[in-house]
Amino acid sequence: MTTAKSAYPVPVAELLPQARQLVKHLGRTPSRNQLMAELRIGAPKARELLDRLAEEDQAKTPNPGGLHVVAEPAEAHHDESTETEAEAAEVEQATEPEPVPTEAQGAEHEAESAPTTTTADPAKPADKQAVKPMAVWPVMLLALPAFVAIWSGWVGLGQLTGFGIVHPLPGIADGFAINTAITLPIGVETYAAYALRVWLSGQVPARARRFAKYSALGSLALGALGQIAFHLMKAAGMTSAPWLITAAVACLPVAVLGMGAGLAHLIKDTHREVQQ
Incomplete structure (x- = not known):
């Protein structure tokens, strides 16, 4: 009871x-x-x-004798x-009811009692494994015609601005010659593609990403202006470029060297960015 x-x-x-x-x-x-x-x-x-x-x-x-109950002494009580x-x-x-667990305690108990997850097993279904990255060879196929057109445009612009055959090793290898016009497409366009990759990778410090972003966009803009200048001069039958265009094209190798060296240093810089 x-x-x-x-x-x-x-x-x-x-x-x-x-x-x-x-x-x-x-x-x-x-x-x-x-x-x-x-x-x-x-x-x-x-x-x-x-x-x-x-x-x-x-x-x-009944209590005929008039007896009464004597209370216990206070000390004994x-x-x-x-x-x-x-x-x-x-x-x-022992008689108190057990406390009812709250929702937060119940969720914590379920989280503790839940089985731990294991690493992905190659034998498991494909939907539980990492997604396979997409192939990049279609991009290379699409870029091949653009590369041919850009290469020919830069080489032609270099010839109109004074770039041509040189002997880089006189007295050592007099027969070795190279056309310096090829340095324009290799330098400008290669740097633009690399800086674009660094910018979009998200694996470099913030300063390096900002530098790669603006330098990549600037290189692509210079490449577009160079192609426009060459085709306009070619269509006009010009055999040499104006001095302003010649001066700008002559500075491109130096500019590419500076941007490449700066980006390489920023990529290796893993320290916290200094707030200005």
Whole structure:
């Protein structure tokens, strides 16, 4: 026979009928611990209920001699309460309902109890493995015609601006000659493609990405202007370029060298960017 524990203290008057039923059920007066366990109350209320039950028994039992009940000495009553204080605490803890876990605690428990994931196994289905990168050979095929046109345009512009056959090793290899006009397409267009790759890779420091972005766009713009200048002069039948175009084209190898060296240093710089 048990009762649900309430959030508010139950008065002794309300617990008294339940204590009477417990007396009828046991056929005797229950002990204090039995009252505490069955009614889920503390030691003070259990003692008060026992006093009430004793008074009711005395009222029902005839007392011709005028005898009266002598109360326990306060000292003995205090000793009994101290001896059973730990036992009463254990009874109350045993009778308290288990706390209901909250949603956050339940989610944390599920996360802890969930099985740990393992690394991808080549034998598993393909949808659980890394996606295979797309092939780049179509881009190379598309770039081949553009490369031929750009190469011929830069070489022709170089010849119109004074680039031509030179002997780079006089006295060592007099027969070795090279046309310096090929340095224009190799330098400008190769740097533009490399800087574009560095900019879009996302694997370099922020300063290197900014430099690669603007220098790549600038190189592509210079390449487009060079092609326009060559085809306009070729269509006009010119055999030499004006001095402004010659001066600009002559500075291109130096500009490409400076941009390439600067980008290489910025790529290796992994320190934190200085805020200005």
